[in-house]
Amino acid sequence: MNRSMSGVAQARSGRATLAILAALSFLTLAVPAAAQEDGAGGRNVILFIGDGMGFQQVTLARIVKEGEPAEPLFMETLPVLGYASTWAEDCLVTDSAAAATALATGHKVANGVVSQRKDGKPIRTILEAARDSGYATGLVTTTRITHATPACFAAHDGNRDAEKRIALDYLETRPDVLLGGGARHFDERTLEQFRELGYQVAPGASALRDAKPGKVLGLFAESHLAHDLDRDGTGQPSLEELTRRAIELLAGRGKGFFLMVEGGRIDHAGHAHDAASIAADTAAFDRAIRAAVGWSVEDGRTLVVVTADHTTGGQGITERVDVQGLRRVSSSAERIAERVEGGEELGAAVLAATGIELTDEEKAFVAAGKGPWSPALEIGHVVSSRLGVEFYSPAEQFRHRKTEGHDGTFVPVWAMGAESEEFRGPMDNTDIARKMAAYLGVELER
Ligand SMILES: [Zn+2]
Incomplete structure (x- = not known):
């Protein structure tokens, strides 16, 4: 991009930022004073991954939310729109591990592989590269924290199902903030090792609220956190709360931060052909994005990227969709x-x-x-x-044995903030890792 182009792009994204700032004036978030006063060029990247969230899931969530379908979700209002191809090294249809490895390292691997080369050597992730350059780092998810998507940013393994090993890998990688489910993969001995490294281990939402800036391991369920429709009464924090808290814990530390936030249960709703949960979990993911953007417009040095690893379930939108019926579920x-x-x-x-x-x-x-x-x-x-939402039939779904119903279509990429123009138009999912690394000024492996 030449200079004059970039000037136009800046003016355009400046206008969009003002519009979003106006829309978000009701949002406040406690940011450490150091983050606001430090004008020394700290840079932040917040990467949102909607697991299983293609354009069709976003469309459904928009239709089902209260209000008119003409009103977009918040994520749709981000000023830069691109789209990404997602295939894995060994298959036209990716799973979450191969896709998250691409997003974390800029490398294609086979389905099931967690940021590792064929010869078993680890591939350095953007989180590790950022950490080594003095950035604070964090992972937030509604799945088990050891599940494929977060794992690919902070662990290396030939098998995404080796979740106990992945938990132990986090003792080596040491992201500052780890928030999600998956307590069943952390025994007392492992938790003690995290404490010895200085982690505050938060077993519940109130302990998370009391945590001081610094390292935090928060595990809020034995397995995945609840689908958003089922969250009432569980005591589990929402993805929005987790995202706000992660930003509060990371902001103002190091020379900026890298944070990955996964809306992980949209995929599971897609696997279960559960239209109402697809809409609800996508809407919950959208609220987390709104909270992060509300913070980052004030910060001014943050790049926010919203994308998906793949779509799931072969969900369509037919003219029979029963919006009221879906809202009643x-x-x-x-x-x-x-x-x-x-x-x-x-x-x-x-x-x-x-x-x-x-x-x-x-x-x-x-x-x-x-x-x-x-x-x-x-x-x-x-x-x-x-309720008028059709999916591939189950028989059809399980023909794709590797991914059990993922889809190989392009996924959306929305972006705003610093250098977000880089995310306009077509790209591969591996390009997303390289563009984020370029903004942070860190090197990924060739
Ligand atoms: Zn899946």
Whole structure:
């Protein structure tokens, strides 16, 4: 980009920033004084990854949210729009590990691989490169903190399922802030090692609120955090709360920070063909983005990038979509499945959570489910179909054995803030890592 182009781009993004600033004047966030006074060129990158969030999931969330479908989600209002190809080294359709490795290192790997070369050597991640250059670093997710997406930023392994090893890898990488689920992969001995390294281990939302600036390991569930529809009564913090807290803990430390925030359960809702949860988890992810942007417009040195690793479930938008019906759904398909497995009658459980009375044929379809996502998948499938949201059939879905229903289409890339113009137009997911590294002035491996 030449100088005059970049001037135009700056003017354009300046106007957009003012518009967003006006829209966000109601948002406040406690930022350490050092972050505001330090004019010495600290740079921050906040990367948001909506796991399984393609354009179709964003479209659904926009339709289902309160208000008119003409009103975009917050993320859609970010001034720069691009799109990224996502394929893995060994497959046209990526899983979360290969995609997150691309976003974290700028390298293509095979599905299932966590930032590692074929010969077993680690590939340095942007988080590690930033840490080595004096930046503070953090990972936030609604999945287990050892799950594929966060793992690829701070661990190296040939197998994404080796989550206990991945937890131990974090003792080496030592990101300043680790917030998510996955307590089951941290035994007392491992937690003690984190404490010895100076981590405040926060077992609940109130301990997280009390944490002082510094290293924090926050694990708020044994496995994944709840789908947003199911969060009431769990005591778990929302993704927005986790994001705000991570920024408060990281801002003003080092020469800036790198933070990755994952909306990880959009993907699981896609695997379960659960349209209402796709919309709710995408909306919760959107609120986290709004909170981060509300902070970063004041900071002025932050690059915010919003993208996805892949899309999930083959979800469509038909003209039959029942918006009111989708808004009435009060539990995820996963939670309904848990109730049924706990002994509740299927028809009663679905009726209570969705207002839909299943036919005998639909009940038989649910009872016949035998896949890894059953019976949540079959419950999600029949409920979503009744509400006018169709997905690839389960039979079709499990033909893709490696990814169980991911999709190889391009994913959106939204950006705002410093050097965000670099993210306009087409790119590969590996380019996103390189563009972020260039802004931070850190080197990724060739
Ligand atoms: Zn997935």
